[in-house]
Amino acid sequence: MKKREYRDEEEEEEEEFEEGIEENEEKTEEVSIKAETPQNTPPSIVLTVTYDGKAGKALVKLYDPVNDRIYFWYDNTGHKPYLLTNIRPEEVVSKLSKVILHPGFSHIEVVEKYDPLNDRKEIFTKIDAKDPLSIGGRADSIRELLPKTWESRIRYHLCYIYDNDVVPGMFYRIEDGRLVQVPVEVPSEIERFIKRLYSNDKEYLEEAEKWIPLFQAPVPNIKRLSLDIEVFTPQENRIPNPREANYEIIAIGLAGSDGLRKVLVLKRPGMELRPEDLDDLLYDDIEVEFFDSEYDMLREFFSIMLQYPILITFNGDNFDLPYIYHRALKLGFRKEEIPITVGRNEASIALGIHLDLYKFFNIRAIEVYAFGGKYRGMDRTLDTIAHAIIGMSKLSRDKTVSQMSYVELINYNFRDAFLGLYLTTYDDNLVLRLILLMSRISKTPPDDLVRNQISAWIKNMLYYEHRKRGWLIPEKEDIIKAKGDIATRAIIKGKKYAGAIVLDPMPGIFPRVYVLDFASMYPSVIKRWNISYETVKCPNEREQSNKPIPELPHWVCNDRRGLTALIVGLLRDLRAYVYKKLAKSAPSGVLKSYYNVVQSALKVFINASYGVLGADIFQLYCPPAAELTTALARYVLSRTVLRALELGLVPIYGDTDSLFIWNPDENKLKELIDWVDKEFGIEIELDKVYRLVAMSGRKKNYVGILEDGELDIKGLVGKKRNTPDFAKEAFNEVLGLLSDIQGLEDVDKVVEEVRNKVRDYYRRLQRREIPLNKLAIRTALTKPLESYTKNTPQHVKAALQLKNHGYNARPGDIIIYIKTTGKDGVKPIQLARIDEVDPNKYIEYLRTSLEQVLDAFGIEFESIMGSSIIDNYS
Template identity: 65%
Template sequence: MEEEEERFRESEEEEEIQVTLVGETPSNSPPSMLLSVIYDGKSGKALAKLYDFVNDKIYFWYDNTGHRSYLLTDIPPREIIAKHKEIIGHKGFSHMEVVKKFDPLELKEKTFTKIYAKDPLSIGGRGNSIRERLQRTWEAKIKYHLSYMFDRGLVPGMFYRVENGRLVQVETAIPDEILKQGQLIYKDDKEFLAAFNEWLPLFQTPVPDLKRVAIDIEVFTPEENKIPNPKEAPYEIIAIGLAGSDGLRRVLVLRRKDMGLNDGDLNQFMSNDVEVMFFDSERELLKEFFKEMLMYPIVITFNGDNFDFTYIYNRALKLGFQKEEIPIVLTMNGEAKYILGIHIDLYKFFNSRAIETYAFNGKYKGGEKSLDIIASSLLGISKVAREKPISEMNYVELVNYNFRDALLTLHLTTYNNNLVMKLIVLMARISKTPIDDLVRSQVSAWIRNMLYFEHRRRGWLIPNKEDIQRAKGTTSTKAIIKGKKYLGAIVIDPVPGVFPNVQVLDFASLYPSIIKRWNLSYETVRCPEKEQEVNKPYPDMDHWVCMDRRGMTALLVGLLRDMRVQVYKRLAKTEQNPVLRDYYNVIQAALKVFINASYGVFGAEIFPLYCPPLAELVTALGRLSITSTLVRAMELGLSPIYGDTDSLFIFNPDKAKMEELINWVRDNLGIDIELDKTYRIIAMSSRKKNYAGILSDGSLDIKGLLGKKRNTPDFAKMAFNDVLKLFAKIESINDVQAVTGMIQEKVKEYYAKLKNKELPLNMLMIKVALSKGIEDYTANKPQHVKAALQLAPYGYKIGPGDIIFYVKTKTKEGVKPVQLARIDEIDVDKYVEYLESSLEQVLDALDIPFESIIGSKLF
């Protein structure tokens, strides 16, 4: 699994949230969307938050089934009573019972003792919890609200109604033509067909336009680039921007003594169609904000957990608000919960590598995931440029700056017909994860919840990771990449050069297809029934697979793969109704996220169902598939020039031969392969995963280039962009020489400006934020810290969160803060290295050695 898989690690304990602001709790309610489930410590019950979008109401439904937190152990009740009196005498102990569960590792039913507790923290989370007093337990580390949902079969994002106090799911009508598609796909497989029909309501249930408000705050900061500590909330909140999906455009502004207000200001506010409300006290401003906030079931922020909501909460306490007056709760996990509805933090959602890669095709890949970068990449709109500190802005500047951030945050959820909100809801349904949990966790947690839900539905024991490792063993191959446990995907060495008319064949969902075809799942790989009906899919490995029972992962991943490729991807192209067509496209995008991440989690040690032999088999069969296809392509007389994981690049192919190859792969490997894209021209370097091409529609397709690397000086980014613009001028193979010459001249131009020190310092500066206090850097001091230390004698107060702007110099420290530097001090050689590292890969693709460019210039 990718190394970023759990940047936002989850606590395994349930936190008690005290609900003080109450939604309506009816005995009967109309159909309402289940937004989230939490554990309410005040009532000691699970609490479901339901949104009736027709009547615009939030309903609270408290569990009335008597459900309690529990764990499983293999110690019989009599032995617990006789030898574990500390369990029976535990103040949180409720009762116990004997249950039967199917053990997927031993493939047989076993008997367990189910120990119930009065509250989740009595099961686990404290030093004296029941879990800590037993040597072997199962299912004791699942958060209670998730365990509750799995047991009740509740699916976030789906519609429920309250009938005589009971929570009942609303049925979804399924079009006959889609039901018939399932019957055609699975005409000979009743198990897959049953699963297909069971999953259809998750996708066919519409996602309504959910009412929401995006907020952004501005805080008085006495020092430029100083980000106030939200836990301390030392300074005044001077503005709160609110942008609502219902048309709300409002900024709450704190009137300040040093700021005048004239009619010209008011006229400008009105022309921007933003309502401005002034307050003489910060307390009144926050009081109005809480009132506005409570009108919405969903509040959207960008980094609200780490800043906006945390700052508001702590500032409100400082101003004398009682906790029960604040509709925000801060958890020990660093999350800011919205009591009445849900809080969606888009920063964490867009920082998910799976979302970035599979849902948005890397459109904002590389660099910091800031609001400005993501909004610019997806919306084509940037933040308002800030030319002075927030505290020095007049009212006009402050309102414009503040409201734009709130509006951008809202637009990230409304653009392209509410694509992001629909994507979030659909993925909550697939993963069985509350919406506010989903945006704060990574893909491994989503897949874990999906699989746990299925275990509970089937009555299976959820095994511990240690149990799987003992039962399945380790891997057979040696990894090439440091940190990996097994040999990964294959990348076929490219043929360097510039090629016209290159077509790319793409294996449709290669790894999910392999998982389905070979019945790969943690319980079927190296199963205990080795002497019965098994298969050795990869002869060189001592791994076998049970074939007499359908693997859970094979079923779920295979099903989602089929639903995307054979149903919704096709409907997204053929549906005549534009609204439905857009919705089907969102469905296939949501499915793409899951099926592309489904293999990797089993090879990630942090995943609770970690199974290295399973992940190893998937990559081995992937390597076998692409090498077999490569050999067959050459046998047919085709000319492959590159292969990467699940794609094959073929130069100037014959159409009939390509069709023959596609049919051979489908018939012999059981995998669909299709024409993915055609390059008008492509420049392949000798490096793997490094090429630059122009597609048939004239758009650029760049792989592996570093020009947008984080902390790259602006001049290097500009040089990179200028070179790409020139590369885009290539229309045919005949243009390559002329464009290559123009690129060389452009690079010479930047090199000359560096050598002659003609570039301004702001083009050369590097920006890095301090992650901790300067005094905490004791041993090796990074360059930005060295620069920050030079500012201290000049009265600068620097702390965590401050952005340090510095340049590379030939001075003793090797760096200087930009405020103190002179252009004649810069280390030209270091900046030439930046220029080279930013351009070397695109130059390499065109066979232009960087040394040949700078060596031809005399200085």
């Protein structure tokens, strides 16, 4: 089991808590009899790497998909937690005796490391400890006793992965007690292609040969169980506190990839299920098991859960698993009987791993690069994400789960569990394959991966590469001290330096617009100009004249290849020249599907690689490297625009890595594409063709209609969180009208229909004809009412009004309120009347939702309001 770990929102420092180790010892002792620890095993996939506090060793959990078995392998190499310092061993002994006398101290070694910042080898003192907490995580840890340390904030299980080359998601076998990676057979055609691709570059060829097995190793369909629980709640809109777990769990929905469809139901007084009621079950093959005792129901759930290597939840870290854990304690279970460990921000399971899909789909890189922004701007609920990705929604309900009949409860509960499973099984297990492949790329266990933003993934990937090369992993403050700060001024508020270029759009409505996309612009720039924290402004004085952008003072060393440039460039090449092509040309549909997942996983990494380079939360943050990358990207796009004009093409808009060309001659377009490839070594491709684009004249504000009628709106705003339902409906109806435009001849007619539609919503708001439930705003209460002393948000004002009527809202409760004309400006929906609604406040919601779309078509929202006001008095 994984120890309890502290982490801030960005995972900048991840330290372990001692109480987590104590819980871990109990759990490992209890479940070790259920997971085998053999001397020899068949090929098995590494599910995770963790630390066993009782054994004082790293623990690798493996799963054999053929025989459906979980194996535990404990480190037998003697690997210890450690840190590096530049204090000599004799000084540690003589001047820092507290280190030697520390109860967790093990021994001292002298090691040589290559220091990439200073481009030289250095001697360091390596201090080994008996356990991770002795290195760091407590006020009296060894790290706190030394004036300067390196690599002391790396979580131990990740440190173990780096040092021992245990790649999560890859196949290993235990041979005579040793953990040995299973060789991967690479198809001869891929080997030949890689050798041709890098025929003149030995370094890239050697690196590619190391990486290709990660993508060619099979990604099995691992057995998994999706869980959802329903809890009795006496009050509507109150989310039970999982740490208190005061109310009964009344249903546990279970959906397994092996065909399990089961709901465990707690019997309740006054309720019965007649045999004929089973005809109303949503799924014919649901198995329903009733329990007189909640204790027995949980015991049965634990028994089922332990049969699966992966447990899937949606927000299980924050609710389902903590609730089950604390509820089990209340019911009399001993800690060691509960195969769940609850940490500060996560919950893990005894035998296998827990994947919280809520956290995974909230990772911005996944939303943008893996799923194309399908649910961007929406609430991150199971309902919205499932509907956006798989076209399936939760079951609607008009009563609380506590008021549902058995059949209604079973259907509702199982549907949620099924959605969680289906999100990982649809499209040939796309999501599970993505998770496992990205674990391999980043060297991050899957259960860690789904809980962290991509900055942590890329950090792990690069840390691993440092260790494999014998490089010192620098501290962030050392990089900034060595490289200095930025030299340009940001145009956008909140940014640190000049970013991407956005060309002023040409306002108007344009038919037949081609969009050219610079394939992975920033990664391409990073590779092409050898940008990495150690090569930008390197200490070699002979290289200081090598300034790619004369107006910037930053130089780049070309006497050595930068690690970031090498890895990011390689991943870019593998996606663009190998796996994207294989996804189209593979001989079978199965292979095409798999290679498409590979190129999608690579896309996530390469497109996010620049973003972390320029983020100050990133451990390898280097301001000049990030600034130079954006400057070179601006240079590439500007030169391309000039070349397009020379060829007689008409660019109407450009943004970061894309260029909009109006009604182009396709031969000239091809000539432009060839020129970019030859001039910069950057691939540019036709991304999409709009049958019509409406440009407002403002940057990052346009509406494009694709050839299939789908609308593409830059910066979609209509479905933002807390937007009332009426505004969402208006937005969707307007989009539906616009998608009917076939050409310029349809624009005037459709624009008038849009005006009428918006005018109708405006009139209904003015006349208070829209029902309260469509105007309702829902906001969760995050802290006790009495803690709001400095200011009182609107949902808190509504909660205080409820309190005056006897309802005490608590943290976690959903407050549903209406904006009104009264003194407070809001009322809870339970107390509001339709005649109290403030139309002007809701008209503003209508404006916010629609203004961007209307603006692109030259429709002023005020003009619609003006004509409506005249109509009202005519």
